[in-house]
Amino acid sequence: QVQLVESGGGLVKPGGSLRLSCAASGFTFSDYYMSWIRQAPGKGLQWVSYISSAGHTIFYADSVKDRFTISRDNARNLLYLQMNSLRAEDTAVYYCVGDSGSYGHWAFDYWGQGTLVTVSP
């Protein structure tokens, strides 16, 4: 079955860096558009970044532009999010999310369980 497993979350100081990884299995990863979506504690969902299936098209939310970098390794079925210059407001559960295109682009049909990033002194 489809699995998306995030790792790399943890506690980091403001201004620090962290790299999240997402290991995909159970589907043809290279066929899927992928995104990162986050949820601050007790808050709603916020889309963070998108990468196309071959990695040629990338989008970022304004709040993370120039600080976060999304990438993927289709040979190893891995999605990454490099997060630099972290701020307290980046504290959230980060979900790795897949879009097969089966339900229309931007309909996210597969979600990981999330990894918690806490930015605090």
Add this chain to the structure above:
Amino acid sequence: QSMLTQPPSASGTPGQRVTISCSGTTSNIGSNYVHWYQQLPGTAPELLIYRDNRRPSGVPDRLSGSKSGTSASLAISGLRSDDEADYYCAAWDDSLSGVVFGGGTRLTVL
């Protein structure tokens, strides 16, 4: 990033019909599909409605979506206790070149 507008809460009794609204602009709902997600307590969200009004397999037909202009809505009929969850609408925004979500609506079954 701008958000779509949803009521923070909704409620109903078992068997009732409830509707959750989602308001946007011409750059998001007005020109792109709306998708809805259900997030049960302590779990990751799941796709509930796609392309405004279509249901993935496994989603019962007592859940339905609709859209008119720059607004969309999710209707749940025959309300059940296991419908208690947070519900989010989302759409691509042409102006922002990104996905915008609603703030979420917490549905309580009384």
